[in-house]
Amino acid sequence: MATSEVNVFCRQMSGMTSYEGYSYEDVSRIAKSVLDRVKCRPHIGIICGSGLGGLANMLEDKEVILYEDIEGFPVSTGHINLEHTWKPVPGHAGQLVFGWLHGKQVVLMKGRAHLYEGYDVHKIILPVRVMKLMGVKMLFVTNASGGINPDYNVGDIMIIKDHFNMPGFAAVNPLVGPNDDRFGPRFPPASQCYSLRLRKIVRSIGEKLGMSGYLREGVYCFLGGPSFETVTECRFLKVAGVDATGMSTVPEVLVAGHCGIEVCGISLVTNKCVMEYDSKQVANHEEVLETGEKRAHDMQKLISAVVGEL
């Protein structure tokens, strides 16, 4: 199929099904329009999880573009508060920040979109494909999660070694839809999504930085949200081998892996999931942001040192 035909096919698909993807040509145009506005030519991407936008402070010579000024980029749908004022999802600013870190050119997403905001999974991953066509070779994906593993504590930093794509069981997967081989293959493997090389580097640097007491390596589960888990759901995840659960990351990682970007996932355990039916504890976003703030400095130190090592 010629390129123009692929575009037409993609458009037809969007009319026929729930598919809301962007063609290779769309993504190329968006990537070019972003690069036209900045001096930076990034090789490394970083996605900031809830409350972790402070990672942007690591960058020097920053250049910032708002998501709302980039074609197709999902902006935080947020919520209407009790004063009837619209607020973005707290902790997700919606800025694409370019800059330098240890002599390397980096693009950082300060805030991401989630399924629970009502976005189609194809919209969520658009920034990752744009990063790819801007020249990104390596992606650090961070998130906030709830600890399922009973040995985990609030404030633990978990290097992600694998994931459980729960919505994927119902075909909520960003690779659903017409495949364009210029991005990657129709049936990509998913057993090595998280680079062993980068996991080893993060572990060794974390140890050198004195983080061994709260550095973990485990399995992250992606759930749709926005409600936090029931006790039964948490118990199910524990049996399935999940160590921590959240509401993001996996779509981005699948797409990055598909187009050949090397991925490192780092999850901050911001709260412990409620595992007992009679517990008085409840999960809440305030605790997530609070823990994010407390560990922001450690997360910055870790990622910055790892980038310095590459």
Ligand SMILES: O=P(O)(O)O[C@@H]1C[C@H](O)[C@@H](CO)O1
């Ligand atoms: O973007 P992440 O995955 O860090 O955000 C998590 C999931 C929800 O957006 C929020 C829940 O507190 O934190």
Ligand SMILES: Nc1nc2[nH]cnc2c(=O)[nH]1
């Ligand atoms: N699903 C989910 N996402 C989170 N993000 C931060 N904490 C949690 C949690 O406990 N559950």
